[in-house]
Amino acid sequence: xxARSHRSVTAVAAVGLASGLAxxxxxxxxxxxSAGSSNSSxxxxxxxxxxxxxPGGGTASGPALPxxxxxxxxxLAEWSGTEQQDFQKVIDAFTAKTHAKVSYQGAGDQTVTVLxxxxxxxxxxxxxxxxxxxxxxxxxxxxxxxxxxxxxxxxIDANFDPGWKKxxxxxxxxxxxxxxxxxxxxxxxxxxxxxxxxxxxPTDWAGFLKDCQALSDAGITPVSVGGxxxxxxxxxxxxVYLSQAGPDMYDKLSHHQIPWTDPSVxxxxxxxxxxxxNDQFLxxxxxGALQTSFNDSVTxxxxxxxxxxxxxxxxxxxxxxxxxxxAKLGTDAKFFPFPAAGSTANFVQGSGDAAVxxxxxxxxxxxxxxxxxxxxxxxxxQAGGFLSPNKNVPASxxxxxxxxxxxxQLTQAGPNFRFSLDDxxxxxxxxxxxxxEWGDLQYFLGHPTxxxxxxxxxxxxxxxxxWS
Amino acid sequence: xxxxLSAAPAAGAAPAAGPPAPSAAGxxxxxxxxxxxxxxxxxxxxxxxxxxxxxAAVILAAIIIWPAVDSVWLSLHNHDGSKWVGxxxxxxxxxxxxxxxxxxxxxxWVVCAPxxxxxxxxxxxxxxxxxxxxxxxxAVIFMPMAISFLAAGVIFELVYQQxxxxxxxxxxxxxxxxxxxxxxxxxxxxxxxxxGTAATGGSFNTVQTYQAGSVVTVPLVGIQAASLPGKAAQAxxxxxxxxxxxxxxxxxxxxxxxxxxxPGSIDPGKKGMPGISVKxxxxxxxxxxxxxxxxDDGTFTIKGLKPGDSYRLELPGSNFAQPYRGxxxxxxxxxxxxxxxxxxxxxxxxxxxxxxxxxxxxxxxLQEAARVDGANERQIFWRVTVPLLAPVLLVVLVTQVINVLxxxxxxxxxxxxxxxxxxxxxxxxxxxxxxxxxxxxxxGSAMGVFLYALVLPAMYFNIRRLRREKKEGGR
Numbered sequence: 001x002x003a004r005s006h007r008s009v010t011a012v013a014a015v016g017l018a019s020g021l022a023x024x025x026x027x028x029x030x031x032x033x034s035a036g037s038s039n040s041s042x043x044x045x046x047x048x049x050x051x052x053x054x055p056g057g058g059t060a061s062g063p064a065l066p067x068x069x070x071x072x073x074x075x076l077a078e079w080s081g082t083e084q085q086d087f088q089k090v091i092d093a094f095t096a097k098t099h100a101k102v103s104y105q106g107a108g109d110q111t112v113t114v115l116x117x118x119x120x121x122x123x124x125x126x127x128x129x130x131x132x133x134x135x136x137x138x139x140x141x142x143x144x145x146x147x148x149x150x151x152x153x154x155x156i157d158a159n160f161d162p163g164w165k166k167x168x169x170x171x172x173x174x175x176x177x178x179x180x181x182x183x184x185x186x187x188x189x190x191x192x193x194x195x196x197x198x199x200x201x202p203t204d205w206a207g208f209l210k211d212c213q214a215l216s217d218a219g220i221t222p223v224s225v226g227g228x229x230x231x232x233x234x235x236x237x238x239x240v241y242l243s244q245a246g247p248d249m250y251d252k253l254s255h256h257q258i259p260w261t262d263p264s265v266x267x268x269x270x271x272x273x274x275x276x277x278n279d280q281f282l283x284x285x286x287x288g289a290l291q292t293s294f295n296d297s298v299t300x301x302x303x304x305x306x307x308x309x310x311x312x313x314x315x316x317x318x319x320x321x322x323x324x325x326x327a328k329l330g331t332d333a334k335f336f337p338f339p340a341a342g343s344t345a346n347f348v349q350g351s352g353d354a355a356v357x358x359x360x361x362x363x364x365x366x367x368x369x370x371x372x373x374x375x376x377x378x379x380x381x382q383a384g385g386f387l388s389p390n391k392n393v394p395a396s397x398x399x400x401x402x403x404x405x406x407x408x409q410l411t412q413a414g415p416n417f418r419f420s421l422d423d424x425x426x427x428x429x430x431x432x433x434x435x436x437e438w439g440d441l442q443y444f445l446g447h448p449t450x451x452x453x454x455x456x457x458x459x460x461x462x463x464x465x466x467w468s
Numbered sequence: 469x470x471x472x473l474s475a476a477p478a479a480g481a482a483p484a485a486g487p488p489a490p491s492a493a494g495x496x497x498x499x500x501x502x503x504x505x506x507x508x509x510x511x512x513x514x515x516x517x518x519x520x521x522x523x524a525a526v527i528l529a530a531i532i533i534w535p536a537v538d539s540v541w542l543s544l545h546n547h548d549g550s551k552w553v554g555x556x557x558x559x560x561x562x563x564x565x566x567x568x569x570x571x572x573x574x575x576x577w578v579v580c581a582p583x584x585x586x587x588x589x590x591x592x593x594x595x596x597x598x599x600x601x602x603x604x605x606x607a608v609i610f611m612p613m614a615i616s617f618l619a620a621g622v623i624f625e626l627v628y629q630q631x632x633x634x635x636x637x638x639x640x641x642x643x644x645x646x647x648x649x650x651x652x653x654x655x656x657x658x659x660x661x662x663x664g665t666a667a668t669g670g671s672f673n674t675v676q677t678y679q680a681g682s683v684v685t686v687p688l689v690g691i692q693a694a695s696l697p698g699k700a701a702q703a704x705x706x707x708x709x710x711x712x713x714x715x716x717x718x719x720x721x722x723x724x725x726x727x728x729x730x731p732g733s734i735d736p737g738k739k740g741m742p743g744i745s746v747k748x749x750x751x752x753x754x755x756x757x758x759x760x761x762x763x764d765d766g767t768f769t770i771k772g773l774k775p776g777d778s779y780r781l782e783l784p785g786s787n788f789a790q791p792y793r794g795x796x797x798x799x800x801x802x803x804x805x806x807x808x809x810x811x812x813x814x815x816x817x818x819x820x821x822x823x824x825x826x827x828x829x830x831x832x833x834l835q836e837a838a839r840v841d842g843a844n845e846r847q848i849f850w851r852v853t854v855p856l857l858a859p860v861l862l863v864v865l866v867t868q869v870i871n872v873l874x875x876x877x878x879x880x881x882x883x884x885x886x887x888x889x890x891x892x893x894x895x896x897x898x899x900x901x902x903x904x905x906x907x908x909x910x911x912g913s914a915m916g917v918f919l920y921a922l923v924l925p926a927m928y929f930n931i932r933r934l935r936r937e938k939k940e941g942g943r
Contacts, residue, residue: 284630
């Protein structure tokens with residue numbers, strides 16, 4: 001899961017802590033850097049009572065793993081708090097099967113930095129789970145990572161759509177496999193508002209705009225956009241671009257092989273401008289949207305009375321809904337897949353933690369092989385706050401319908417899954433508050449007719465940084 | 469350290485042995501002797517002196533001098549410190565528009581914040597002298613000092629929220645505004661798009677013209693049925709044949725819960741919009757020829773028109789004006805003043821305490837003498853009190869200038885991402901380019917060095933003042 005979803009959800013937790021002092025859900029500190037991740041503490045509560053079930057998916061069976069008594073491995077990942085506890089259940093199941101000793105270290109948002117310093121210091125872990133594909137590529141090209149063994153690859157082939165294996169392939173060798181994914185193709189809506197306006201969730205962009213008009217006519221503001229945080233706008237743009245220009249163009253743009261002044265970018269901006277340019281469609285209008293944080297945009301949509309009918313952000317929005325509003329997931333709050341603005345179907349823009357091996361020890365490979373199995377995914381899935389791209393993780397492993405639908409969307413995406421472009425970009429372009437892609441799209445939200453100017457700004461900022 | 473070494477006692481003596489004996493020359497052991505008195509009367513062995521000095525020197529070198537020198541060194545290198553780039557980073561810094569905005573904001577901060585803090589501090593201090601519960605008053609004003617900047621930032625982020633239900637600043641603004649200007653009855657209501665109306669300045673005009681004696685239907689959308697007044701009744705169609713000098717019609721909310729119904733037709737379940745005013749505008753003269761207010765079932769009758777003339781109907785914007793949404797405190801134009809205000813909330817108390825202490829030390833006789841000589845209060849304040857307070861005011865001012873130059877947390881926490889570029893200051897920009905995404909430690913260091921250079925004059929002033937005070941104290 002990308003660093004940003006952590007930040008945002010951490011902010012939710014912070015709001016919860018501060019609720020004695022502050023009104024819940026009105027902090028817009030979501031893009032503030034904060035170490036640690038209490039991500040699934042909220043997400044787990046989202047999963048309701050089903051989260052208490054015991055680990056060890058009954059239906060899914062793991063791969064045949066060797067006996068590794070006396071062996072020990074170190075695992076580095078970003079998870080802490082509840083997520084760490086849930087991952088520990090996965091580790092415990094592995095230990096029970098193989099008798100290998102596994103020690104886990106959580107490194108929070110700084111996992112890549114910690115990993116790099118550990119490699120430099122000679123104390124590299126055996127397995128690392130990294131949410132930055134760029135860093136994985138760099139490490140693999142520098143020879144720090146070991147390609148996955150044939151056994152691991154056969155497990156991957158059996159359980160994942162080929163697109164997922166391709167994501168982890170660098171220079172023809174398979175280096176990583178995604179274990180935990182975040183789905184940023186979820187468009188959340190207030191079911192009561194849809195009912196009042198008598199509309200159905202849209203399937204494409206035109207239908208989406210039609211629904212917006214219907215909602216607006218019914219006196220309901222259609223969309224709340226969290227424009228104070230630039231990354232939400234980046235996700236808006238990236239979903240439109242991915243569905244409109246297609247995954248191949250998306251790949252080119254994410255490596256800056258085509259300029260941001262490309263007609264495809266302008267077309268996506270124009271499409272987005274159909275929404276951003278209509279003040280009646282945005283809660284608070286353009287200027288109001290620019291002052292709305294991600295957390296507030298979600299809260300706005302599901303509080304009583306709601307200020308908007310729809311809000312777009314990733315699966316992690318559900319934890320904001322449950323922690324800051326009284327709306328019930330699955331009844332009051334549901335999601336539909338991001339309406340495609342073009343011909344690409346089943347696309348998902350998102351992020352995720354991929355497992356990489358730092359050596360070729362049998363225990364290292366066995367652990368990654370285990371992570372790639374449906375069994376490992378099912379264990380965490382039952383605990384909640386987890387989506388697996390593994391197609392053989394049974395739907396019954398997930399605690400509720402919402403999570404099941406998210407997981408289905410994710411596994412079906414396969415070849416059309418793309419990592420968030422801003423996460424793939426150098427941080428100077430895709431990771432700085434108020435600058436680069438985030439800042440330029442905020443400019444666009446304020447000036448939705450200035451497509452050419454925005455594209456030029458984006459290109460100027462992209463030219464400033466070094467792309468991989 | 470130019471003391472004669474010969475003053476040391478027996479070289480072999482244990483350095484830590486007992487307190488040094490007072491020298492015969494000086495009556496009292498004096499660690500600091502004012503200039504002119506000559507050599508130190510103490511005979512401390514060099515090793516002892518070094519023993520005391522070295523730890524402090526090492527710590528000072530390790531945590532102050534080395535990082536400072538290293539920053540200068542880094543500022544002359546590229547982003548990861550691997551390549552020498554000379555003054556390139558400084559050039560980049562002064563040509564980058566983000567840095568220039570930050571610099572401009574820093575200037576605003578330095579000019580405004582310390583002076584206003586001082587003025588407020590002076591005001592509070594004078595006030596505290598005159599009132600009965602002055603200690604309690606001072607404690608309250610000083611209290612924000614006990615809050616960390618980060619927490620203060622979070623508090624003010626809430627204060628400045630756009631939504632009047634969340635941000636107290638806008639709650640006040642909206643409250644005041646609504647006391648003087650009543651909000652409209654149907655904010656946001658409008659005709660369906662492309663239904664034969666044109667919007668001008670919030671009002672809606674029918675494109676079609678009507679003759680007196682005809683019937684007009686005006687379906688509106690854009691507000692929720694739940695927000696209609698309770699007296700709104702099922703909409704009724706207007707009378708089929710109005711009098712020849714009248715226009716009759718219905719204004720109704722053309723919506724049914726859950727969709728359904730035919731747009732533009734008065735279906736069961738659609739309600740009238742009582743109270744909406746409708747004007748008939750003479751097409752020939754462009755002047756209003758009559759108006760009416762809709763009944764509970766939405767029907768209205770405009771009377772007194774000339775039979776045969778044609779009229780346009782106008783729904784004045786006052787029916788639909790959106791409610792006042794308050795002030796955009798954190799919008800591009802107000803964000804820096806808003807953050808400065810939060811800074812003042814914290815630091816005015818600090819200034820007040822220092823100035824109050826200064827006030828207490830002013831000899832009252834001077835003020836009384838001036839009063840006896842016939843000076844009025846204003847003259848006493850400007851000619852006696854302020855000049856006597858000048859040294860204290862200067863200290864407060866200089867401390868604030870240093871404080872303000874390095875301001876970071878308030879700006880970083882309060883400004884939303886969308887207006888952070890407008891609120892940027894050098895310290896935030898330094899963090900941004902070196903850690904917050906830019907990962908360019910070279911450029912970041914260059915900014916750090918520049919910021920240091922900006923603080924230097926204030927530091928120089930403070931050091932000179934300290935020296936002078938020492939001299940005065942030693943006299």
